[in-house]
Amino acid sequence: MTARPLEGKTALVTGGSRGVGAGIVARLAADGAKVAFTYASSKDRAEAVAAAAGGDAHAIHADSRHEQDVVSAVAQAADRFGGLDILVNNAGVGSFATITDLTMDEIDAMLTINVRSAIVAIRESLAHLGEGGRIINIGSINADRMPFPGGSIYAMTKGALASLTRGLARELAPRGITITNIQPGPVDTDANPADGPAASNMLAAMATDRFGTAAEVGAFVSYLAGPDAAFITGSSLDIDGGFGV
Template sequence: MTSFSGKKIFVIGGSRGIGAAIVRRFANEGAVVSFTYAGATEAAKALASETGSTAIQSDASDRDAVIKVVKDQGALDVLVVNAGTLVLGDPLEVDADAVDRMIDVNVRAPYHAAVEAARQMPEGGRIIIVGSVNGDRMPFAGGAAYALTKSAVQGMARGLARDFGVKGITVNVIQPGPTSTDMNPEDGPMSDFMHSFMAIKRHGRPEEVAGLAAYLAGPEAGFTTGALHTIDGGFGA
């Protein structure tokens, strides 16, 4: 038996990249895992088949859908909110609707998911939100709205940690730096630029982020809450 055998874990945004690595990590350690996906149907089906997890299509930009899908899971031991979207560009020109949708996915979804999960979560439950080092540092132009969403998650987690501490539920944020995913591949056009800010001159691996999620979900992190856990190769140092 592992530390997650029989634990019920739900990952919002789990079909690709960091989310898929988190699903794999928990499933490989014996957890009962379900995850949501938006449009990546084939990737979600393949991951579910590979890991024995359950894939659920749900739109993280839809508040009511987020609340319903979390409520339908019943009592969770661990909630991981990984769904996120990225909008970059000159704030004088970027599409306002795209910015508002990003706020829906990156801020409103984790808030409402966390609140709904806490209604049924047992003592010792874990809520983990995947944010970004850009909540601490935005070193290039065009990222103001994205940084806004990731900074908002920081304050949210600190507040919810106090709200849910009485129930024995921890709330933590993981803040990855550049991580090799479909959205930000290590061989992408901005890699050299991003690596120039970093102490370790490479992208992170999704599995490294998943390892941090496993720690925060495990018994050794029972006294860790309301905290920001940066894993960025020194991007924000």
């Protein structure tokens, strides 16, 4: 293993301006990859992430709610780097309320950003990914375990990513491309702060006494993106502090 296992590789991460995505961008760049990433609204934070990640990191404005933005982001990343080796579908949103209280706008946002945009990014990336290519989806442990009321639609969208991952593994293996789905448990981000109102409930469901960090998820993504992970495909892999075990 080289000190920089992703040297020479190129990556696109959706939703890299904050939280888990920013941790993924930082780690892929530190491990040698040239990384492009998208953001929707956090321009200043996106620029700070790019600057911190170093020379080749590049922020692209692309709203995952719009198919054409995702199409364009993949094309921009591939053009800039002369190809694409790694796609990470990270952009995601969660609205937590009972099914009778969620608005259709909230439901549509989860379906569009968490699922539809991932399908589009994968479809577009396949024009560029070749032997050794990697697709990594950021799902959620809630796909398998949803021990609180109010998370049914979010959990369903993450379950869809797990199914998409299983289904595509067979389509992509003949091309030497793997696809995996990481299922984080609670990770300290703006969306799920470790000191937020839901934190004590989540900690009560976990084996660890702390939330995970974006850097820990970034390290897992980097491993799956690297040469040692070529035999892992179709899997949903938990990184969750023992959530609900």
